Amino acid sequence: MDRHNANTRSTKILTGLTVGAMLSALVLLWLAQPDPSVWLAAALLLGLSPALLFHCARLTTRLERHHRTLEQEATHWREQADHQEKSARIARKRYQQILDHAGDAIFFIHPEDGTLVEVNRQAENLLGYSAEQARHLSLSTLFPGVHQRRYLRLVKRVLKHGYGEESNLVFRRQDGSEFIGAVHARLGEMGEETLVHGVLRDVTEVKRIEKELRQKNQDLLLINQIAGRAASSRDLDAMLTVILNEVTQAMVADGGGIYLLRHEGTDMDLRVHQGIEESVLAELRALAPGQGLAGRVAVSGHPRASANLQKDCRLSSQAVREAGWHGFQAIPLTAQGRTLGILFVFTRSKRVFSRDQVQLLMTIGRHLGTAVEGAELLEALRWQVRLTEASSRELERSRQLLRENLSRVEESNRTLARIDRMKSNFLALASHELRTPLTCVLSGAEMLEGRLQRCVDQEGEQILSIIHQGARRLESIVEDLLEVARIESQSIYLAQEPIHLPTLLQEVGAAFAPVMAERNLCYQLDDLPEVACVCGDSHHLKKAFQRLVENAVKFTPSGGQVRISGGLITPEELRHREEELRKFTTSFFEQAGQKPMIRVCVEDSGVGIAPEEHVRVFDKFYEVGDITEHFTSNTRFGGKGVGLGLTLVKGMVEAHGGMVWVESDGTMKKGSAFHVLLPLEEGSALLSG
Incomplete structure (x- = not known):
């Protein structure tokens, strides 16, 4: 371009000189016609004019050619410039789209005062401010209380270390509502300007879930501790005292107590208590099933609560009202569908126990009910063991007597068997031994009766008849004895x-x-x-x-x-x-x-x-x-x-x-x-x- 400008200036000078020479020659010829020197000068000027004109023509041609080249280059560079400008517009548009369609809220922070320089659409939706409003937003409006100072400390950390994060920063929206945000920030540049750019996420729900999980973990830990103590403890009162203390601490209560039902649910025994005045204890110990909130739990097996006992018509104890009890919650101790007791806690300020807290207490009540049932079964088992031991001792004495009696019975059986054998032997022997003389008696009686029938008087006949009848009777007895012996020996x-x-x-x-x-x-x-x-x-x-x-x-x-x-x-x-x-x-x-x-x-x-x-x-x-x-x-x-x-x-x-x-x-x-x-x-x- 500079060279083109120099050639253009040279052409213009030569053209000017040529025209000037020709004009000068004409003027000299007109002014000094008779002077030959003037004619010579004029001739020289006119002679130089064509050379100058030729040189000017060449320069002009060269300049036109160079001018066309320059125009072509200018056109090329203009096209390049348009292309670069278009690419820049596309890049800016793509950058803005990426910024606006990012999943997280993104903002750029001025490193000196911490104000917002630029925000994307997600940040606008999250904060409720437009990008223009965000640029003029004061930090005291955006951050409540101490969170403004925490935000500025975050910016300083980023400037010092190039990176910083804050996971629990509270932001205030345009509508006045607040949310917990997690900020991750880095140090960067935008053009020639150094800025802090950050990513913001709404972690309010996450923090709520984390809080609930921590509470659930604490509840589970409490339940596990209670279940462990219930399973390992053999002293029921000591176990109930420790568990009641843990429950009152977990519920942030001022005191409480545990009733156990006795005599098939007709009596309530205040077994352990904590934080209860002596004046109140007397009335609580006299409470019967169906009386007051705790008594209603014993009858119904369902939890009972009161946010303010001072105005609760179900309260039957004036001493409780005078002691300043307000919040109250009672739950049943259950096992296999049976109500075995009542656990209650109270506060000296108005309070409504949450559903989760009531559910936790109900779970504790089931564990305690199982523990109480186990303790009762253990006590019954111990009593049964004592009875069994006494019965065993008595049984051992009875066994000893039985052994002695069996020994005597066995001896008696041996004696009876010996006597029975002797009797059987005697019967068999007597039957056989009696049969021979009996046959002689019968034969002799019949012979005497036949021979002396005519020689004896009536008295003699009677005597013979008696002898004969007696012998026949004896013979019948002997036959019966022999038949019994044959039947018993199975030889008949x-x-x-x-x-x-x-x-x-x-x-x-x-x-x-x-x-x-x-x-x-x-x-x-x-x-x-x-x-x-x-x-x-x-x-x-x-x-x-x-x-x-x-x-x-x-x-x-x-x-x-x-x-x-x-x-x-x-x-x-x-x-x-x-x-x-x-x-x-x-x-x-x-x-x-x-x-x-x-x-x-x-x-x-x-x-x-x-x-x-x-x-x-x-x-x-x-x-x-x-x-x-x-x-x-x-x-x-x-x-x-x-x-x-x-x-x-x-x-x-x-x-x-x-x-x-x-x-x-x-x-x-x-x-x-x-x-x-x-x-x-x-x-x-x-x-x-």
């Missing part, structure tokens, strides 16, 4: 033949017909089922039924009745009576199975048998009644034998796979009923089915 021979019970019972009745007529007894034989056939020994079964009929005849007074009846009995009916009949047998029900049975009943209208003697009448040598009134007879009323008849009946029936039992209430005229149960023969059983 039993034939296995079909027996038609109705026919057999008719024969038994026919044998006793004369005696019945002599004693004026009514004998009745009911019809038995025709299928009533059993398998066994007819001789022995007939003797068994004869013994039963004989027994009925002997214990039925004249004019009485002896009746024989019977019928089939199913296994189901038998099982229904198993518990009642098991005392009469040891093995029948295990062997009976599903066999159908025939039951034969021999009943009379005699004296009867007492219920306590029903089982014993089947024992050997057992006699009902006073032994001093014993007399022997087979047919007379009240006559008795040696006590083997029912023993032989029981043994013989059981040998045939059956059983026998007696039914009687022991009263006169109702008599006794002896029941004989026998399995039916297989063919009969099929017919009965």
